[in-house]
Structure formats: structure tokens, C-alpha cells
Amino acid sequence: MAKASKSRYAILGILANAPGSSGYDIRASMEGSTDFFWRETFSSIYPVLESLEKENLIIAVESSGEGRKRTTYKITNEGLKTLQNWLTEDVELEQARNELLLKIFFGDLNAVSSSIQHIETYKKGISAKKLVLETIRKSLPKEYPDEAALPFWLLTVEFGIRRLQASLEWADHALTQLLKLKKKELK
Amino acid sequence: MAKASKSRYAILGILANAPGSSGYDIRASMEGSTDFFWRETFSSIYPVLESLEKENLIIAVESSGEGRKRTTYKITNEGLKTLQNWLTEDVELEQARNELLLKIFFGDLNAVSSSIQHIETYKKGISAKKLVLETIRKSLPKEYPDEAALPFWLLTVEFGIRRLQASLEWADHALTQLLKLKKKELK
DNA sequence: ACAACCATGTAACGCGTTACATGATTTG
């Protein structure tokens, strides 16, 4: 058995918080909120919606009246219970693969400047990401002052920012070390 | 097309550093070194070794003489070039899915104590991991004082420790916030 | 008119995980 999909719960969760969403809406909701730690593509969203509906965890509200055709969904009581049950289940902490670290690990097989290059690119990437998250951290309380979920949303953003900050500091540390190595290499 | 596998490069890298390794050895090498950011199972190692050999990136040295039967491998010049070439290629920074954050994100759908429980479990897990890495950081220079790759290995360990430290600090921050929410919940 | 965005899907593919299978050799 492969790992069980959690896409269904992500989608259920969005529908619990934003009832009357279409598949397209769900994608848009995730963009700018869960995107940096959880992403779904249309290719997964639509089939999942279909199966959730078959299991009576959500119900469709066909709104093909005015404007565009769209199928919107609401979570059912059963769906909410299923979601809540999953939410209490233990999280197994899994370790993601990290290609940058793999390349650094084998760094002695190439010129040091190659590793330096990787880390500089990395720094740029995560600096940009961190900026985005810091903007979100500022705007969220203004946009959703009365939202019950706000403290939880902020916690996820905070996680992202702190991890990125640590990564940035590591990158600077790494650059210092690598520059030392580069000097040795030239001798 | 799905994402191209990088297992081959991880295995090539290990063979570059430890020539004469068997599939079993490769797995053992990774355990205790790359394990926290890159892991391969036997189910992937043996087929990859086979295909690497067919491509002349490694050569097998059947050593069925004394002791156990084992097939060991060495990286070829071509293999080393292939690996070095990959090492210089840009790393696309991908972010992994994070189930803990997903559950925290939807935390308002359940009792706050559920989120608290998750974070406490998380803290235990990463504390243990951090301890392991700190031990490795201490022992590595003693075990491999003359290893050219040592500075690179230490950088990966440092990355792990710093990220885990940031995660721990976030966890404490989160617990503080959640305890405040819990008090409100009781009112 | 045209671009940007809204909206919903299907199909193919490969990758990684899990389960399963087998057996030899060393250590206690």
C-alpha cells in the first residue's frame, strides 16, 4: 500500500471554512494561504470532489443559473465529523528529501564555487518566500479580524517565516565556510 | 512526465566516496549520514544499481569468493562525470507538504487541546532528532579527521540542527498562543 | 479583438512505498 492521500482532508477543510466553493475557488483559497505547505492542483481537486460527494462527505450545489457554470460544494455533517476525526489523528513526522543538501553533501566532488553558487541561488529563493510570508503575516489580521481561524493561520505563517529565517542564517554560515575552503583550493 | 528520479545520483555519490560498496553497504552508508535528508530503500537501490551498470556509470565487482556472496560496485569515469554534471545543475527549491501545519491550519474546527497535543508530540520527535544530529556533529570530525568531504558533511548536519532548533522555538511559541486560546475557549 | 481569467476535467506516466520472499552467515 502506498501512503494514503490527504488531499481529501485539505479540500474538506477548505470547504468547512468556505462553504459554497467550487473546485476553482478551492485552488484559489489555497493559493495565498496553504500554498507554502500544502498545494493541490486541479487534476487532483476535481476527482477528489467527485469521490467526496459519492461518500456523502460533501454535497454539490449546481449553480448554472446566471453567469458562468460552476458547481459549488458544502461540507456535510458527516464530512465535518470525518475531517474532525482526522484532525485528531497523530501526525507522523516525515522527512522530506532535500536536493540542495544532497548536492552539498557531495560538494567535494566538484569545485567549491559550484556549492557556493547553489547556496546563493537558494538564498535568493527563500528570501523572496520569506518576504511574501511577512507580507501575509501583516495583512491577515486586517483582512480577517473576526475570523476564528486567524490565530491558527498565523501560526502556520509563523512557522514558515521562522524556518526560512533559520535557513537564511545557515546559508550565510555555509557561505563563510565555503569561502574558506575556496581559498585553500586555490593554494 | 513525472519528476525525474534523483536516486541514481545519491547512489552514484555514495559510490564515489566509498568505492567497493554493495547495495547493502550503500543503504548502511546513508543511514547515519544522509538519512535525515535523503533516504533510499533496498527496493530502489538494487534496481538503480542494475541500470547504472547497464549505462556504464558503475561497474560490478562480483566478490563471491570467501564469506558471503556480495556484488560490489565502483563508479566509472563516465559515472563520475555524470554525477559532477548533475551536481552543478540548478536546484529547484520545492517545498514539501506538511501535515502538521495542515492540521494546525484547520485547528479551529476542533478543540484547542487537539492542536496542543500535536505540537507536544512534534516537539518530542524533533528534540530527539536534534539530539542525534548534535551527536553526529561532535563525532564526525573525530571519526573522519582527514576526509575531504568533512566540511560538506558538517554543513548538512548544521542545516538540520538549525532548522530543528527553529522548529522547536516555533513549537514553544505555538504552545503559548494555543494556551491563551484554550483559556478563552473555557470562558 | 484580444488577453486574462474563470471553470472543469482526462490521460499517461513514473516514482516511491509497502509487502512479500528467500536464504546465508555470524554472534551470543
Next chain:
DNA sequence: CAAATCATGTAACGCGTTACATGGTTGT
């Protein structure tokens, strides 16, 4: 003599990504 470790694989499965496909509506 049993347990741990060494050693090497196969098979099934589902998950997520990418590419492909289609067409309506709004804004400039």
C-alpha cells in the same frame, strides 16, 4: 540453536505531476 545481521531482490499499488483538452466570460 536461536537471533541478529548480511544480502538481494520482485510485485503491486496509489499518489502526484505534467501535458493535454475545451470553452465561457469579463475587462481593456
